[in-house]
Amino acid sequence: MPSHCVPPSSLPPPPAEPALPETTVRENTGSRMTRVLAILQAEPERLWRSREIAELLGDVTLVATYRQLARWTERGMIKRVRTGRYTAITQTASPLCDLRKR
DSSP states (O other), X not given: OOTTOXXXXXXXXXXXOOOOOSSOOOOOHHHHHHHHHHHHHHSTTSOEEHHHHHHHHOSSOHHHXXXXXXXXXXXXXXXXXXXXXXXXXXXXXXXXXXXXXX
């Protein structure tokens, strides 16, 4: 075997992902939505994974996170960029607003 190849058995295991709760803490989903918006808006250029959002919330299962993100996307509150990746909706300036400033 060439010296630059590492046998598969000697590779370290991937880092463990943080455990998520087994049950969702029942709370006002409006409060959770506020927290999710704060997460997404903190780094608006980042594409957030559902699991990352669930980990930061810390009180919701991954399945519940999927459902809530899907609902909020349907309502236009957040944007799904591709499967499992979310971002904040950015406010774009209206061309009419730009004309009024002139």
